[in-house]
Amino acid sequence: MDNPPPTSAVWEVQILAYAQIALFAFFLCEYIHLLxxxxxxxxxxxxNGRLCIINLIYIICRxxxxxxxxxxxxxxxxSLIDGRHCRSLGLFASWICxxxxxxxxxxxxxxxxxxWQDNRVVKLSLTILTSCLLGxxxxxxALNAHSPAARGDSFIPSCASISPGDNSVRSALWGMVAMVIFDSILMLMAIIAKFKFNYQFNSNSLAKKVYxxxxxxxxxxxxxxxAAILISEKSPGPLRQLSGGLGPVATPCLACRVLLRLKQYKETGTTTVEVTDNPMRFGQNPRFRSDETFVDSSLR
Known part of the structure; x- marks a missing residue:
């Protein structure tokens, strides 16, 4: 059978609603905690200046x-009166995400x-990588916007009964895979930076905190x-939509914490980041870098 029995479909929509409520409760607790x-x-x-960039990104993520x-x-x-109305609503939500x-x-x-201490090659590489992810x-x-949605079950009077079409599911899946690859590359570059610059991680070192x-x-x-990829691949019917709700909630929450930490390091940093005397490329061979200079490099 192509369509699940009514009781199964209703149960899936109810689970979807409860899961969305749980995600909102988590987000609200996180919001109150960081307020x-x-x-x-x-x-x-x-x-002003570079700090304004952090503030704007934080507000968008939050x-x-x-x-x-x-x-x-x-x-x-x-009520599910017009499927095109629900489709337009879903596309608008996906653009926001x-x-x-x-x-x-x-x-x-x-x-x-x-x-990476304002390394020009890394700066160019990260810019290209980020531009590729953005593109x-x-x-x-855009492909998702031009793909038709599968018609839902008429006995469920809700837009949630319209499941994404196959093209939409594949587009969302490839998007999640691209973000996982992007995060993996960034994490690898962070690990490489630790060994390249030979940071002496003192107990109160800013480099240790950032790393x-x-x-x-x-x-x-x-x-x-x-987790979002597994939900998209393994969940039936409307429950697939959970994969589109997990990332847009959890990832911005993590990003907000990252941005707040950068701001706190910028305004309260008083320790020194030590590096070895090994020569560094592009004419950089500092013995010491102040915390303010270290954090400022992330905003150039």
Whole structure:
């Protein structure tokens, strides 16, 4: 049978609704937990130059999930009168997700770039890599916009009953795979930076804090991407839509923590980052780098 029995389809939509509520509860707890730091380090901080970039990216990553959750509630509650209306609503939500995910990835880009101390080759490589990810995201989204959606079950009066078409599922899957590859490359570059520059990781070293945070966040984001891929591949019917909700919630949350840490290091750093006397390329052979210079390199 091509269509599941009514009881199975209704159960899947109910599970989808409960899972979306759980994701929103997680996001809301995370938002409340970081709100004091956000008020101090974002809203009451300087909005000029490089710091303005961090502030803008943070706001996009932090507040676009509210738009997505509002759209999700509407999709789960609106009557299925016109399938094209639901399709347009889903496309709009997917564009919002793409924007917030690209901004979140840029936050991870800044963290890795800080470890490489303004290395020009790495700067160019990361820029090309990020541009490729951005272009791939918009290309897959454009393909998704021109692919037809599969008609849902008429006995479920909700937009959630319209499951994505095969082309949409493949586009979303390739997008998630691309992001996992991108995160893996960034994590590898962060590990290489540790050995290339031979950071002496003292207990209070800024380099140690930045490096540990980088690896921690990349590992979490890597498993989030893998989980989204598995959900997309293994879940039936409407439950596939969970793969599109996990990443746009968890990844921006991690990115917000990354950006807040960068701001805190920028404004409160007082320790010294030590490097060895081994020659460094491009004429850089510093014995010491101040914390402010180290963090500033992530914003150039």
């Amino acid at each position: 004091p730091s956000e008020i101090k380090d974002i809203w009451f901080s300087r909005w 507040y676009t999930p509210f738009i997505n959750f509002a759209l999700t509630v509407y999709e789960l509650s609106v 793409l924007i917030e995910l690209e901004c979140a990835q840029f936050a991870f880009f800044l963290r890795v770039y800080a470890l 791939a995201g918009f290309l897959l989204q 540990q945070d980088t690896i921690y966040y990349f590992i979490l984001n890597f498993f989030i991407g893998i």
